[in-house]
Amino acid sequence: MxxxxxxxxxxxxxxxxxxxxxxxxxxxxxxxxxxxxxxxxxxxxxxxxxxxxxxxxxxxxxxxxxxxxxxxxxxxxxxxxxxxxxxxxxxxxxxxxxxxxxxxxxxxxxxxxxxCPLILSHHVALDTAREAKRAIKIGTTGKGIGPTYEDKVARRALRVYDLFYPERFAEKLKEVMDYHNFVLTNYLGSKAVDFNQQYDASMAHAIALKPxxxxxxxxxxxxxxxx
The missing domain is CATH 3.40.440.10 (Adenylosuccinate Synthetase, subunit A, domain 1)
Incomplete structure (x- = not known):
């Protein structure tokens, strides 16, 4: 053509x-x-x-x-x-x-x-920790893409609209972060990610994204x- x-x-x-x-x-x-x-x-x-x-x-x-x-x-x-x-x-x-x-x-x-599902700090931590643990690397960029899609499919992803409901966002973030922090610390031998740091950053992002x-x-x- x-x-x-x-x-x-x-x-x-x-x-x-x-x-x-x-x-x-x-x-x-x-x-x-x-x-x-x-x-x-x-x-x-x-x-x-x-x-x-x-x-x-x-x-x-x-x-x-x-x-x-x-x-x-x-x-x-x-x-x-x-x-x-x-x-x-x-x-x-x-x-x-x-x-x-x-x-x-x-x-x-x-x-x-x-x-849009949100890529959060625990997704990045999971991505890099998994790659470090693998004997054969897959070449991930370590930016949390795969783990975020996993959460989307598993119906536990936080999405952009959650940012505008702070109390609900905090509840959902704590639940999913506790889940992933358990994997990070007990299976992958990595550090847990900080709830308050992610929550504060997300609330600032909400203000910038809203318009x-x-x-x-x-x-x-x-x-x-x-x-």
């Missing part, structure tokens, strides 16, 4: 990698965003990364992204993080700050699903209806 027909004839385009990562998905998405109204990140976490080089000569800028969809470097393109993404809130906030320091307007164009929280399904349905 000709390049222009891909860009101009399809109302919605999905880019899926089939080679276990590093297939160049980010470059394809960046190419497609010339003609896109919005870009959606629908799964994965901040273990992924892609570098975008925009412009030429003195106007050339380099952007390094992990969580924020690559459409953010294109003016007028809205970006969405769907509930299939496992979210390290602190990393996202830092990435947004770095992009805005480079002159991009991010917060008004980025929407985050309240259903960007949106029903992504409704946003995409409305955008699709507008054509």
């Amino acid at each position: 000709a390049q222009n027909s891909v860009k101009n004839s399809a109302k919605n385009v999905v880019v899926i990698g089939t080679q276990w990562g590093d297939e160049g998905k980010g470059k394809i998405v960046d190419w497609l965003t010339d003609h896109a109204q919005g870009v959606v990140r629908f799964q994965g976490g901040h273990n992924a990364g892609h570098t975008l080089v925009v412009g030429q000569g003195d106007a050339q800028r380099v952007y390094k992204l992990n969580l924020v969809p690559s459409g953010i470097v294109r003016a007028g393109v809205n970006c969405y993080i769907g509930n299939g993404v496992v979210l390290d809130a602190g990393h996202l906030i830092g990435e947004i700050a770095a992009l805005e320091k480079d002159g991009l307007e991010v917060k008004s164009r980025l929407k985050v699903s309240p259903g 960007m929280i949106a029903d992504i399904s409704a946003e995409l349905y409305a955008a699709n209806a507008r054509g």
